[in-house]
Amino acid sequence: QVQLQESGPGLVKPSQTLSLTCTVSGGSISSGSHYWSWIRQPAGKGLEWIGRISTSGSTDYNPSLKSRVTISVDTSKNQFSLKLSSMTAADTALYYCARDVPLVRGAANSYYYGLDVWGQGTTVTVSS
């Protein structure tokens, strides 16, 4: 059974770059047509999709964060990572990593994806 675990600093200073890692256990990060995603949730607010990376290394980013976000994968360590630069107080949130898998085939060779496995989340606070 695949499990995900986020790791990284809980406190980041304004203007610094956040680096988080998600370690995948119980399965290979390279298997299947999966995407590996990052989602965040400010306290008391809704979920915000940050971005994702495919097993082949292609990425999709939220346009609102695109200029500051980099998601990468290290298959040798079975990990993927998030870097978010120029952090401000608005980036304070609970950050989740999750697996995005094709669950059912749709029309015209499309697939319906879903975030079926999540890490427990890691709280990141931006403060000097």
Added chain:
Amino acid sequence: DIQMTQSPSSLSASIGDRITITCRASQSINSFLNWYQQKPGKAPKLLVYATSTLQSGVPSTFTGSGYGTVFTLTISSLQPEDFATYSCQQTYSAPGTFGQGTKVEIK
């Protein structure tokens, strides 16, 4: 980006009640709509994908429906474990935007 709007933002209901949560997309997303359940201090859990398919282990008291821009999640008989926050997510195009969530509380 496709905007997802849920209603209501919160609701109070009793055990055994039937409730419906609505999610509206700012443009057509066909059937590319998922629902997640989140309990306090826990990560979200995938409940429904492709609008109406229940994830493995999800009880049949949950029903998802809709197409295009309007979708609903119905719980036919609320159980104590169903009190949580429910969020929709579109997977039609990146970014996979979420609704703001609907908190279901005990009356």
